[in-house]
Amino acid sequence: MGDMKPMGRLRSVGGRTSRSTEPVDEAAILAGILSRAGRGDQAAFGELYDATSALVHGIVLKVVRDPSQAEEITQEVFVEIWRLAPRYESDRGSVKSWIATIAHRRAVDRVRSEQSHRNRTEVVGRLVERDHDSVSEVVLDRLDRTRVIAALDLLTDDQRAAVELAYFGGHTYREVAVLLGAAEGTVKGRIRDGLIKLRDHLGVNQ
């Protein structure tokens, strides 16, 4: 429960529409670093890597699960970020979400092209378990982690399973429907309702 304290404080200070001043500053700093990287500044890119490599590697590893593949994809993702850096537009989202989108997409492309459906469905049981302890400890992202875990707890089991199988499992919502034995439209709705709940609770409100 000690983990929950920053969450409570954050909510009382920041409310729904802002996330305390710290992450806002972090977002602006990251946008500045990415902008310099986008003009060919390799040192800035090194800073960007230091700030976001755990984010990229974490989600890639979560989706592909194989450590050596995850490392390879993480490298590919950062090469892609370097290449695309000149095109990042800050009014279309934060640096972190832009980077997470690229990383997740690349990981999903890999599992959908390489792994057989059967291989991946074997781990369904594990994925839908609520094993908070398996979530890695990273000091820098601890606040995010705490907030997200608290927010995930607000979802119904069905919503949570659908969101986690889709995002962490790298499955399409149609695959999720098969895995859960539910109708496609139902799963689509659970993903949507679950994300809305997460969005609202996490203060993502632009």
Add this chain to the structure above:
Amino acid sequence: MTEDLHHLAAAYALNALDEIERREFEAHYPTCAVCSAEVADYRETAGLLAASVATPPPADLKARLMGEIADTRQIASIVPERVVDLAERKRRNQPRQRVLALAAAAVVAAVGFVGGLQFTRSGNDVDVLVAADAITLPLAGDAGRARVVWSAEEDRAVLIAAGLDDPGEGNAYELWLIDSDGANPTGLFTPDVDGSVTIELPLDGREPAAWGITIEPDTGSDQPSEPILLIGETV
């Protein structure tokens, strides 16, 4: 189908659409203010999910990566820095959704381009239009409609536009070729009374990453002024 598409934003943001639906949704959402805003929000949410499982990569990865990017070329930016600054300033003065839709529309060049433009089969421009390597790019935005056709072989480009308003006394439209050096002024023009225009211009060996159109003083400008009325990006 359209109603269905509106409900795909969440699954799209989680990369949970299959290939066909993804393409359909990507053709739709930049033109839809509601979906654009939802995608942006859901992507932020997904980013937080990703952050919640953050795990540092092996320490030696950074050195390998830095070696690789030293040999990797970056792509040209869509718009030069000054235009990004202008877009930023403009954003602060406008409701977010509109800007989102515009920014997205600028990226998806095929959006909202209605037919009805006629190629002018007179003069030299026909050489460009029929060149084997001709590239045709529609420009999207909130002023008229336009299309640029260019050929590296012919080293020339043709702009065909219609539905353009009178730029106003002392003003002209300016076409910008955007490449790795930024935005290059490529031609000043005023449309005919019916709002249409066809002009031909030299490429001077440049490789366009994007084309844009603005209104400038009729003496021309070194850099585009806000707003960018029409823009199209090469893939």
